[in-house]
Amino acid sequence: MDVIATVAGFREARARYPRLGVVPTMGFLHEGHLSLVRQARQECGAAAATIFVNPTQFGPREDFSTYPRNMERDLALLRDLGTDLVFAPDVAEMYPPGYAIGVEVGGVTDVLEGAVRPGHFLGVATVVCKLFNITQPTRAYFGQKDAQQTVVIRKMVRDLDMPLEVVVCATVREADGLAMSSRNTYLAPAERQAATILYRALRAAESRHAAGERDAEALRAVLRTTLAGEPAANPDYVSVADRETLRELETVPPQGALLSLAVRLGKTRLIDNIIVGG
Known part of the structure; x- marks a missing residue:
């Protein structure tokens, strides 16, 4: 090499x-x-x-x-x-x-x-x-x-x-779903445990979409509500956006959408996303 x-x-x-x-x-x-x-x-x-x-x-x-x-x-x-x-x-x-x-x-x-x-x-x-x-x-x-x-x-x-x-x-994840990132090393043990909320929020919105929900604001509400269940998580944003333009959607189209979020846990800021539909 x-x-x-x-x-x-x-x-x-x-x-x-x-x-x-x-x-x-x-x-x-x-x-x-x-x-x-x-x-x-x-x-x-x-x-x-x-x-x-x-x-x-x-x-x-x-x-x-x-x-x-x-x-x-x-x-x-x-x-x-x-x-x-x-x-x-x-x-x-x-x-x-x-x-x-x-x-x-x-x-x-x-x-x-x-x-x-x-x-x-x-x-x-x-x-x-x-x-x-x-x-x-x-x-x-x-x-x-x-x-x-x-x-x-x-x-x-x-x-x-x-x-x-x-x-x-595809995103490579830890066994508990946390997306691998160099910044994960910043997390204190309690923050590392709390960080699983990012993927859990995305999966909750994905499940709602799979059940037939196409209203983008309803999916954003699922992301916010799930994140609110973890006191250590402070969201910068949650998003249900067009996969190409990244503009926020009103309705998830047949070609799907990008669900993404950014969350602060103490001094550490993490991002994650999944694609639904398409």
Whole structure:
């Protein structure tokens, strides 16, 4: 496994592979990331992971400085999977002096996470665009847990005519349903137990939809009511939205809807989602 820190070095190594699946990450890897690497290797024959904690997608009061990092462990996990390439640049390599370009994806970034975290998706789209230009993937792999991010990236790839396929893979969960996330390590034991309320709320709304409910506000009410049963949970938002535009729905159409939520447990903020119908 080649671990490369420079753009020039990665491009030279990339030339050895006719097809390459790429998994962009911010490190502190868990089984969700590793499942993406496995799928990339299986489908493309070779896999690369990128490890870069991107400062431009963190707000001024967010957790960039404390975001969990363990490069040695990450590399050991990737090596055990037979990962071919790892791109692990520093901030100066990605944003050299004088850097002044951003990629703004309109229409799907001003709601949900974009409304709560202004500027977040400008940072995400910019760094992912750069990573795609550097790594030149055949396919790029992302988890469904970050549903809005996948919508933003797919729109960017489509609108900029990038020659790659974005593959979105199912959310990987703990045995009790909690979506795997690097930020789960922030949770105190009682908060970790309380965090199961996110998936329980989503499943409750999913069950109501399966029973025939199509009124979107009624499904949002199920999400709110279920979350209210956990005193430690403080919702930022609950949403029943169009799967492509991310706009809130009045009625769930035959093609289904994205049910999503963001919840604070102490100082930790978690997101999760499921798709119903379709």
